[in-house]
Amino acid sequence: MAEIRLTKLSKTYPNGQAAVKDLDLSIKDGEFLVLVGPSGCGKSTVLRMIAGLEEITGGTLHIGDRLVNEVEPKERDIAMVFQSYALYPHMTVAENIGFPLRLSRVAKAEKDRRVREAAAILELTDYLDRRPAQLSGGQRQRVAMGRAIVRQPSVYLLDEPLSNLDAKLRDKTRTEMVDLQARLGVTTVYVTHDQVEAMTMGDRVAVMKDGVLQQCATPRELYASPANAFVAGFIGTPAMNFLPADVTAQGLTAAGLTVALPGELRAVLDRQSHSQVQLGVRPEDVKLGESGSPARVIGVEELGPEAIVRLALPDAHARRQLIVRVPGDTLLTRDETVHFNFGPKVHVFTEDGQRIAATN
Amino acid sequence: MRVRPRRITAGLYTFAIVWGLFILVPFAWLASLSIKSRLDAFADPPKLFFTPTFAAYGEVFGDPAFLRAIGNSLIVSTGAVALSLLIAVPAAYALRHIVGPLRHHTLLGILLIRMVPGMVYLLPYFVFYNKAHLMDTHIGLIIVHLIFNVPLIIWMLTPIWAAIPHDLSEAARIDGATPFQTLVMVDLPLMKGGILAASILAFIFSWNEFLFALILSRREVVTLPVAIVNFLAFEGTEWGKIAAASMFIVTPAIVFGFLVRRYMISGLTGGAVKG
Numbered sequence: 001m002a003e004i005r006l007t008k009l010s011k012t013y014p015n016g017q018a019a020v021k022d023l024d025l026s027i028k029d030g031e032f033l034v035l036v037g038p039s040g041c042g043k044s045t046v047l048r049m050i051a052g053l054e055e056i057t058g059g060t061l062h063i064g065d066r067l068v069n070e071v072e073p074k075e076r077d078i079a080m081v082f083q084s085y086a087l088y089p090h091m092t093v094a095e096n097i098g099f100p101l102r103l104s105r106v107a108k109a110e111k112d113r114r115v116r117e118a119a120a121i122l123e124l125t126d127y128l129d130r131r132p133a134q135l136s137g138g139q140r141q142r143v144a145m146g147r148a149i150v151r152q153p154s155v156y157l158l159d160e161p162l163s164n165l166d167a168k169l170r171d172k173t174r175t176e177m178v179d180l181q182a183r184l185g186v187t188t189v190y191v192t193h194d195q196v197e198a199m200t201m202g203d204r205v206a207v208m209k210d211g212v213l214q215q216c217a218t219p220r221e222l223y224a225s226p227a228n229a230f231v232a233g234f235i236g237t238p239a240m241n242f243l244p245a246d247v248t249a250q251g252l253t254a255a256g257l258t259v260a261l262p263g264e265l266r267a268v269l270d271r272q273s274h275s276q277v278q279l280g281v282r283p284e285d286v287k288l289g290e291s292g293s294p295a296r297v298i299g300v301e302e303l304g305p306e307a308i309v310r311l312a313l314p315d316a317h318a319r320r321q322l323i324v325r326v327p328g329d330t331l332l333t334r335d336e337t338v339h340f341n342f343g344p345k346v347h348v349f350t351e352d353g354q355r356i357a358a359t360n
Numbered sequence: 361m362r363v364r365p366r367r368i369t370a371g372l373y374t375f376a377i378v379w380g381l382f383i384l385v386p387f388a389w390l391a392s393l394s395i396k397s398r399l400d401a402f403a404d405p406p407k408l409f410f411t412p413t414f415a416a417y418g419e420v421f422g423d424p425a426f427l428r429a430i431g432n433s434l435i436v437s438t439g440a441v442a443l444s445l446l447i448a449v450p451a452a453y454a455l456r457h458i459v460g461p462l463r464h465h466t467l468l469g470i471l472l473i474r475m476v477p478g479m480v481y482l483l484p485y486f487v488f489y490n491k492a493h494l495m496d497t498h499i500g501l502i503i504v505h506l507i508f509n510v511p512l513i514i515w516m517l518t519p520i521w522a523a524i525p526h527d528l529s530e531a532a533r534i535d536g537a538t539p540f541q542t543l544v545m546v547d548l549p550l551m552k553g554g555i556l557a558a559s560i561l562a563f564i565f566s567w568n569e570f571l572f573a574l575i576l577s578r579r580e581v582v583t584l585p586v587a588i589v590n591f592l593a594f595e596g597t598e599w600g601k602i603a604a605a606s607m608f609i610v611t612p613a614i615v616f617g618f619l620v621r622r623y624m625i626s627g628l629t630g631g632a633v634k635g
Contacts, residue, residue, distance in 0.1 A: 086530065088531075089550065100536055
């Protein structure tokens with residue numbers, strides 16, 4: 001069991017390109033931490049630095065109490081699952097799972113016992129004599145997991161382990177992995193570009209962009225108080241609506257609507273003397289009704305229990321759309337004109353995307 | 361898929377047939393010569409129908425010098441392949457891990473070694489072998505065969521190696537394997553088809569090699585191609601024996617040719633990554 005501590009961790013390639021910049025992150029013992037961000041944000045590089053596959057060019061990395069910057073992967077007491085699974089094609093499932101034990105010269109009887117145990121946990125017992133090519137995608141993924149858990153490491157590193165599975169299997173495997181991690185209680189770092197995966201799996205989620213950590217918080221906190229417009233837009237499907245807003249005496253004016261500001265937010269805005277801000281409104285915080293600003297419905301996406309409605313705002317030159325979440329039994333149709341209001345909760349960001357505050 | 365115009369297909373077939381005739385007719389002629397009696401062999405016009413005789417084969421395989429030549433060829437070819445693999449496999453492994461222009465230049469340099477005609481190496485080796493007492497020895501010929509076998513194997517293995525996903529060696533590293541263990545337990549088993557194919561080709565090149573064998577051997581280490589030439593003797597050319605011996609010398613090429621074809625298909629990495 002181990003805590004992982006990243007202090008000012010950096011990765012700069014010889015050509016000067018910085019993949020990760022001064023990352024400070026502390027992962028608690030037994031925690032399931034998800035690193036999420038768009039491709040190229042440096043999340044995989046962070047994972048590979050923790051694994052020891054990528055050289056650390058700045059800062060320190062501790063696993064447990066040990067400084068492991070210069071420690072070989074096998075000495076770090078970690079196991080990793082690759083996106084491609086990286087199963088050895090010439091070995092059977094049993095040999096694949098048992099490979100780390102074979103290398104560490106575990107006695108055969110002990111090795112067989114542990115391989116069978118891991119296989120039982122992952123429901124692979126019937127496939128132990130098969131080769132990877134004879135397995136389905138989901139089974140391969142489980143073999144890769146088996147190879148990781150058989151070593152009983154103190155850290156699991158998972159690099160997009162579900163991205164090669166089809167949607168249905170992905171959902172199923174996702175819950176299985178969360179259950180497994182909770183049962184084994186092993187510190188886990190999980191990399192994904194999928195924010196739904198991040199939100200549903202992580203105890204905490206670290207959002208990265210351009211090699212910089214944007215925010216690390218629980219899923220609920222990320223959703224409720226995003227640190228900046230990037231996090232706000234990245235977390236949540238459909239994404240948050242952003243509208244330029246003027247700070248006026250009455251409050252914030254955007255899209256023909258005025259949002260009243262609570263006293264403390266008013267004070268912050270006045271103190272920082274913003275005249276223009278970005279208003280962030282989640283799709284569920286746009287209310288359709290009899291009053292408010294008019295807008296035209298340009299699309300309705302039925303999802304069953306709910307529907308996503310796209311509205312065209314009247315200020316034609318902005319060509320802005322507003323995404324609204326409504327109950328699934330909506331009767332709205334294309335080209336209908338509706339009226340909308342914001343609230344109760346809206347987020348306010350500076351023009352360059354830093355969080356100022358949120359109402360409510 | 362685009363449909364190939366019929367005219368092009370016809371052209372390709374014509375080419376293949378003409379090309380095939382160029383190769384097969386001499387071969388068939390040689391094969392028939394090897395089973396003709398001396399009289400039939402020189403009949404003019406050539407006889408299409410004759411009573412086959414295996415007398416020439418009997419003579420060839422009854423000749424102790426020829427049997428010794430078979431032994432020499434086996435020793436030299438096998439030895440050359442083994443020693444080449446010992447050098448070329450680690451070299452290809454190293455080349456896989458070099459990135460950037462150095463890898464490209466190294467591969468090109470290795471290819472150049474192979475492209476230089478053997479004659480260029482011949483004189484220096486001749487002088488050196490005389491001084492180093494390597495003349496007319498098995499090891500002497502084996503060493504000189506490295507010149508063409510090592511580059512061949514490196515060039516054949518490099519792309520096969522590159523096709524093995526890099527994740528596998530990283531996974532092995534995480535699992536606790538040393539680079540050597542990764543090579544032996546992960547890479548080599550996946551490459552055995554490629555290594556076999558490269559070995560067979562190298563074996564055939566060594567088996568057929570004539571120039572070095574002729575100059576760098578005297579009496580002891582006469583290999584098959586040289587032995588055949590020795591049938592062009594003072595007392596007259598023994599065409600039947602030459603034909604029979606030639607038929608024998610091509611057998612490895614034909615037998616292994618089919619094996620190479622089967623193993624060249626590198627379907628060995630299936631299931632390693634998402635498939």
